[in-house]
Amino acid sequence: MKKLSLFQTTIGKKLLMALTGILFCFFLLVHLLNNLTLFLGPDSFNALVSSLEYIKPLIRVLEVLLLIILVTHIYNAFFLSYKSKSSRPSGYSSQIKDSSTISSKTMLISGVTILLFLVVHLGTFWRIFQSVDDHSIYYDIVTKNNIVGFGNPLIAVLYMAASIFIGMHLKHGFESSFKTFGISNVRTKNIINKVAILFWFVVPFGFFVISAWFGIIKGLL
């Protein structure tokens, strides 16, 4: 029988998902730290965004890397989900009891929702930021624009919803990837448990607060 190489097996493919998932988690952390400068006012945020202009080549490289990471993650997500469907072509006829967590059972749903959000997000903020030459208006695009920015309450709601789905995805995903890496040491697991809170709660909560503040609360005050 032909021996499958590491990445031909479901374990290897899952390993790629775990690796890319964790890398993306760190990107989200950096992204959030950037965005938090919105709270320091227009000057700070605009200065930060313009400073990225000076390292444009590096940013482009990182963007390509992120794209590779995302495509690898999504491709394997669909591949494995499809394969597991074919592992049970005819399902059960009675009601099945599954005591595992909601977040773990809905990884594909939360993932696809994140993907849809990403399409909107990149199609608006990212695309517009590429073509803006006036470095003093980034802050206004994000916080005031009433079509693509938080001036539009629907956009704010979309971003808040996306934060919740990212939180759900990472509630299971972050710790799960260390299981995929095969880390079985109890002491390490306890540390991962704690670090996981930063990624599944603190980071998504930060994004949630930004969209809630600029999109909804600020307008009500």
Next chain:
Amino acid sequence: MKRIKLNVNVWRQSSNEDVGKFVKYTLSDLNSHMSFLEMLDVLNEKLIEEGNNPISFEHDCREGICGSCSMMINGEPHGPQKATTACQLHLFNFRDGDEVYVEPWRAKPFPIIKDLVVDRSSFDRIIQSGGYVSVNTGSAPDGNAIPIPQKDAKLAFDAAACIGCGACVASCKNASASLFVSAKIAQLAILPQGNPERKSRVINMINQMEEEGFGHCTNTGNCEAQCPKEISISNIEKMNQEYIKANL
């Protein structure tokens, strides 16, 4: 001793080609101390007396150690009682008048043979591909000739408690065999006796697992919750670790 009535809906399917369906049987005056399989025996006697085809189900030891009494009872492998096989499940776990649904494991690598019986030889082929150790023939080795730390002995013993019933596959949303395969890999990887084939074992067994068409692991943990022998999902972490190391 209580006597109860049950409405038992059993999956009837004459062969793999047939489309099966639930058939409802009402059984009254059942001794609540009966095991679930004894209830099926009573039902089968009745069916045979009436000139009908009895229900096919697999069983052997009836004491929870062989793993053959595989069936989904009310949506859970081996039924509602935790850490218990179907043969050890007693009717006092049900209430008088309960509606009970019994159906076979559902997974492509476990094709249905008849009614509740599925072909689990895919598990046998996984074991054949590497779930063994090389031993010298001759007289039995001395006990404790190879010292093994108590912690390792316990971990290996816990993994070795797997009876290969297939409940993990049956309960997994992906029909993954990871819990079974990982228990069989871990029990040998932890012990010095398993060392000579350590690398080839994990590669061959995972290769076979893939060939059989089982799904992947999402680490949801339903297998661990439903396992009649409470095999820990940490064996899957061990398997992943062994597999990654073997590929480096």
